Amino acid sequence: MISKSSVEEFLLQTEGRNIVIDSRKVSAGDVFIGLKGEKVDGNDFVGEALSKGASLVFSDKPFDDQRVLRVEDTNEILIEAAKSILSKSKLSNRIGITGSNGKTTTKEISSFFLSKLGRVFKTAGNLNTEIGLPLSLLENRRELFSAQYGVFEFGTSTKGDIEKLVGIVQPDIAVLLNVGSAHVGNFKDFDELLQEKLSIFKSKRLSRAVLGGCDERLREFSKGLPVEVLLFGKEDADFSIVDFAYDKGDTMLHFFCDGDRFVRLRGIWSYGQLMDLGAGYLVARLVGVEEPSVFLNDYRLPFSDRFTVSILKGITVISDFYNSSLESWESAILSIEKLKSSRKIAVAGSILEQGREEKRTHERLGELLSKFDETVLFTRDMAINAASKNVKPALVSDSEEEIAAWLHRNVRSGDIVFFKASRAIALEGVYKSFMELIESA
Numbered sequence: 001m002i003s004k005s006s007v008e009e010f011l012l013q014t015e016g017r018n019i020v021i022d023s024r025k026v027s028a029g030d031v032f033i034g035l036k037g038e039k040v041d042g043n044d045f046v047g048e049a050l051s052k053g054a055s056l057v058f059s060d061k062p063f064d065d066q067r068v069l070r071v072e073d074t075n076e077i078l079i080e081a082a083k084s085i086l087s088k089s090k091l092s093n094r095i096g097i098t099g100s101n102g103k104t105t106t107k108e109i110s111s112f113f114l115s116k117l118g119r120v121f122k123t124a125g126n127l128n129t130e131i132g133l134p135l136s137l138l139e140n141r142r143e144l145f146s147a148q149y150g151v152f153e154f155g156t157s158t159k160g161d162i163e164k165l166v167g168i169v170q171p172d173i174a175v176l177l178n179v180g181s182a183h184v185g186n187f188k189d190f191d192e193l194l195q196e197k198l199s200i201f202k203s204k205r206l207s208r209a210v211l212g213g214c215d216e217r218l219r220e221f222s223k224g225l226p227v228e229v230l231l232f233g234k235e236d237a238d239f240s241i242v243d244f245a246y247d248k249g250d251t252m253l254h255f256f257c258d259g260d261r262f263v264r265l266r267g268i269w270s271y272g273q274l275m276d277l278g279a280g281y282l283v284a285r286l287v288g289v290e291e292p293s294v295f296l297n298d299y300r301l302p303f304s305d306r307f308t309v310s311i312l313k314g315i316t317v318i319s320d321f322y323n324s325s326l327e328s329w330e331s332a333i334l335s336i337e338k339l340k341s342s343r344k345i346a347v348a349g350s351i352l353e354q355g356r357e358e359k360r361t362h363e364r365l366g367e368l369l370s371k372f373d374e375t376v377l378f379t380r381d382m383a384i385n386a387a388s389k390n391v392k393p394a395l396v397s398d399s400e401e402e403i404a405a406w407l408h409r410n411v412r413s414g415d416i417v418f419f420k421a422s423r424a425i426a427l428e429g430v431y432k433s434f435m436e437l438i439e440s441a
Contacts, residue, residue, distance in 0.1 A: 002080045006071055010081050011138075013056060013069070019139055020054070021131065028053030034060070035074050035131060043074070075131075082134035082168050085141050091121070091150040093287055096169055098154040098162055098200050099177025099212070101328050102276040103128065105301065106177060109280030111151045112299055113292045118148035128155035130164045149287065156196055157353075158186050163199045173286060174200045175210040175279055176218060180327035185355025201225060210282045212275070213237040230286065232278030239278040244271070246338055249309075257281065263293050266300040268339075270307040272331035307332060312438050314413030316341060319431050320420040324351045326361060329368050332420060342414035343373040347403065347430060349421025350381035359386050366390030372418070374410070376403055380425050404433035408441070 013031070020030045023045035032054040034043035043061045050057060050067060057068045058077070071077050086094075093114075097106050104126050111122045121144045127136040133152065137144060144150065154165040179197045187193040198221060201209060209225055211218045213233030222229045232239040242254040251265040253274060269277070284292040305322045316339065320332060336344060346369050354361045366387035369375045375391050377384050379398045388396070395406050411417055417434070421427040 002072055002077050006077060007080045007084050009069075010058065010071070010077050011084060013058075014081075014138060015141075017056075019135060020049070021135070023049040023052070026052040026054050029055050031055065032057045033074055033078065034058065035078070036060075078134045078138075079130065079164075079168060082137045085137050085144060086150075086169065089121075089144050089147070089150070091144075091147060093149050093173060094169055094171040094205070095149070095151045095173045095175065095283055095287075096154055096166065096171030096200055096203065097152065097175040097177070097279075098156070098197055099175075100180035100182040100197075100325060101323065101331075102177045102272055102279075103153045103155065105273055105276040105303070105306065106175065106279045106283075107151050107153045108302060109277055109299075110175075110283045111149075113280060113284035113289050113295065114149045114151070114287055116289055116295055117287065119146055120149045120151060121147035122151040123153050126153065126155070128153040128165075129157075130161065130168075133165055133168065154200060157183055159188075159192060159196055162196055163202060166200060166203050170203050170205045171200075172203070172205040173208045173210070173283060174203060174206055175283060176200055176212065177276065177279055178212045178327065179215060179217065180325050181351075181354070181357065181361060182323065182325040182327070183353045184357050185353045187355075208286050210279055210286070212279070214275075228286070230282040232275065232282055237278075239282050241271075241274055241278065244269075244274055244338065253277075257285075261293050263296050265296060266298070268307070268309040268335075269301065270331055270335040272328060272335075273301060273307065275331075307335065310435075312435065313441070315411055315438065316416045317431075317435065318416065318418045319428075320418070321423060321428050321431075324349075324420055324422040326351070326364055326368070329365060329420065332418065333368060333371055336416060336418060337371075339416060341416040342412070344371075344416045345374040345376070345407070345411060345418070346372040347376045347378060347407070347417065347419045347427065348384060348387065349378040349425035349427045350384040352381065352383075352422040352424055354383070358383050362386035363389050376406065378403060378421065378425065378427055378430055380427075384421075400429040400433050403430045404437055407434045408437040 018030045020026050026049045032049035043059045060074050111120045114120045123136040152169050156162045179194050208228045210230050211222050213231030231237040240256045245252045251269040281292050308319045310317045367390045369391040375393045377393045377396045419431045
C-alpha cells in the first residue's frame with residue numbers, strides 16, 4: 001500500500017514537469033517513471049533515461065544515483081496520485097465515457113457543449129488506459145484544478161480495465177455508447193466483453209446514465225439502473241436520429257429531442273459520429289445546457305483520421321484509419337450511401353484483435369464490402385483474405401505502390417474511394433501514395 005506521504009512527495013516532484021514513461025523519448029529535464037508492463041519493465045531502462053538527461057526518475061528498484069527516487073510500486077503510485085489530484089479538484093460533474101466506438105468523438109462533443117457553462121477538463125487525445133488517464137491528469141493538473149466539469153474517456157483491452165478506471169475517476173455521469181466486436185479477441189466471449197463495458201456503472205458516485213438505445217441489451221440493462229437514464233438512438237429514445245443528408249460539404253441532421261430539431265453541421269459527419277453527437281447532446285442536457293443545438297452552427301469535428309472526406313480532381317476520397325470493426329464499417333456504409341457518386345470503391349485492410357472470431361469477422365466484412373462497386377484488399381495482415389469468400393476483389397496486394405497505381409489507373413471523376421483498416425495495418429501509406437499520384441497527374 002502506497003503511503004499518503006509518498007503520494008504527496010510524488011505530486012510535489014512532478015509538478016509542472018514533463019513526465020515520460022518511454023526511455024526512448026526522454027529529453028533533458030524530464031521526469032522518467034519506470035512502469036511495469038505486460039512485456040517490458042520500464043525499471044530496466046532507468047540507466048538509459050538518466051543518460052538521456054532525465055533530471056529525476058521514479059523506480060521500484062534500488063539505484064545508486066541521487067536522481068533516482070525509489071517507491072514501493074511505480075504503477076500504483078501513478079494511480080494513487082491521480083486519485084489524489086481528483087480529490088483536490090472542484091469538479092461539479094465527472095463524466096465517464098466508454099464504448100466500442102466513438103469514445104473520443106463523444107468526449108470532444110460533450111466538452112464543447114459543457115464549455116458553454118464553464119471551464120472543462122478533458123483527458124488528452126485517446127489517453128484512456130490505467131496509465132494514460134493518470135498521466136493526463138498529472139500533466140494537466142492546473143487545468144483540472146481550474147475546471148468545473150471533467151470529461152474522461154475509458155478504454156479497455158482486457159477484462160477489468162474499465163473497473164480500474166472507474167475506481168480512479170468515480171464518475172457521476174456514465175456514458176455507454178455501444179458494445180460491438182472491437183477487441184473481442186481479448187475476451188472469453190461476447191458476453192464477457194458486454195459485462196466489461198457495463199462495469200462503468202459501478203461508480204460509487206453514479207447519479208445519471210446515458211446509453212445507446214439501438215442495442216436491446218443496453219435498453220434492458222438500463223431498466224435496472226437506480227439512477228436517471230437517457231437513451232440515444234434511431235427511434236424510441238430521448239435523442240432519436242430521424243434522418244440525415246449531405247449538402248455542399250455539410251451535414252443536414254433531423255433529430256427528435258423534446259420536439260423536432262433541424263441543424264446544419266459543418267463538414268461531413270458519419271452516421272456513427274451523429275450517434276456520438278446524440279450522446280454528447282444528452283450529457284449536455286443532464287448537466288444543464290438547455291438547448292445544445294444552438295451552439296452547433298460553428299462546430300467542426302477536430303479529427304483528420306476518422307471518416308475524413310477530401311475531394312480532389314472530382315474524386316471523393318474518404319480516409320478512416322483510427323479504428324476498425326464491423327460496426328464502424330456498417331456505420332460508414334450508411335454514410336457513404338448518402339453521398340452522390342458514380343461508383344463506390346473500398347480499399348480494406350484487416351480488423352485486428354478478433355481472436356477466435358477472426359475468420360467469421362472478415363467473412364462478414366466481405367458481405368459488407370459487396371455493397372461497393374469495386375473492392376481492393378490490402379493484405380499486410382492476411383486475415384483480410386477471408387473477406388474474399390463473400391466478395392470478389394478487383395485486386396489483392398500487400399504493396400502500397402501496386403494498390404495506389406491500380407487506383408490511379410481505374411478511379412475516375414465522380415467516384416468515391418473509401419480507405420479503412422485497423423490502425424496497425426498502416427493503410428495510410430496506400431492512401432498517401434494514391435493522393436500523391438492524383439495530385440501529380
